[in-house]
Structure formats: structure tokens, C-alpha cells
Amino acid sequence: MRVVSAMRAVKTVKTIKTMRSPLRSEGGFSLLETVAALAVLALALSASLRAVSEYARNAAYLRDRTLAHWVAMNQATERRVRLEWPEPGIIRGTETMADREWHWNVSVSNTTEPQMRRLEIQVRADSADTSQPLARLEAYLVKP
Numbered sequence: 001m002r003v004v005s006a007m008r009a010v011k012t013v014k015t016i017k018t019m020r021s022p023l024r025s026e027g028g029f030s031l032l033e034t035v036a037a038l039a040v041l042a043l044a045l046s047a048s049l050r051a052v053s054e055y056a057r058n059a060a061y062l063r064d065r066t067l068a069h070w071v072a073m074n075q076a077t078e079r080r081v082r083l084e085w086p087e088p089g090i091i092r093g094t095e096t097m098a099d100r101e102w103h104w105n106v107s108v109s110n111t112t113e114p115q116m117r118r119l120e121i122q123v124r125a126d127s128a129d130t131s132q133p134l135a136r137l138e139a140y141l142v143k144p
Helices: 002-026 031-082
Strands: 089-097 100-110 116-124 135-142
Touching: 031 089, 031 100, 031 116, 031 135
Parallel strands: none
Antiparallel strands: 089 100, 100 116, 116 135
16 A cells, blocks of 8 residues: 555656646746846847937037027128128127027128128137137128
8 A cells, every 4th residue: 555655646746747847938038038138128228318318419509509600690790780890800799599698709800802801700608618619600891
């Protein structure tokens, strides 16, 4: 009797082992597969985040350049409309556009034609900024 019950116990253990083994192979992803998938996802998300932030930075830069160019065009137009004959030198000022203050410099110089003056207008977002201006415009005035 002992042999029969020992055989039944061995048979029961084998049955339990065979029942468990298919569960392991069908149970889902392994830890390594999960970590690899998360790594790929993290790389893809960081790349897309970088692209979106670069797009936003470029959009803001282009908006600022456009507004600065409008300020420069306003200064050239204002000089023409006033019918002034400015002396050679530098004129500095500020203008508010789009709820921001823009700092402009108008460099007036003589030309080879005595009846004309050259205006070089530079616009910056900050007066202390010594880097490249956001907008640079060249215009010419005819003596009124």
C-alpha cells in the first residue's frame, strides 16, 4: 500500500509540475522585455519632447524678429513722413509694440549723393544687449 500511495504522490507532483510549466511560458512579458520596451518608449518620448520644445523656441524667435522688423520699418517711415533732414550720427529710442518695449538705434550717415542720407536701423529687445540685433534695416532719405 505504501508503494501505491508513493506512486500516486509522485504522479500528483508530476501533474502539478506539468500544469505550472505552461503558465510560465504564457504568463506575459519577462522583466527584461518590459525594461527594453520602457527604454525604447523613454527614448521616443524624449526625442519628441526635444522636437516640440525646439519648435516652440523657433516660433518665439520668429515672432520677435517679425515684431522687431516692424519696429524698424516704423522708424524708417516716421523719418520719411516727418520730412526731417537729420544730421549724421546716432539716434536712440524705444517703441512699444505687442506689449513689449523695443530698443532701436538709427545710424544716420552721408552718401555720395549730397541730397540723400543713409539710415541703418537696428532693433533689439534689450538695450543692454550687444549681440546681433533682431532686425536690421537700411533706408535712404531724400532732402525735403
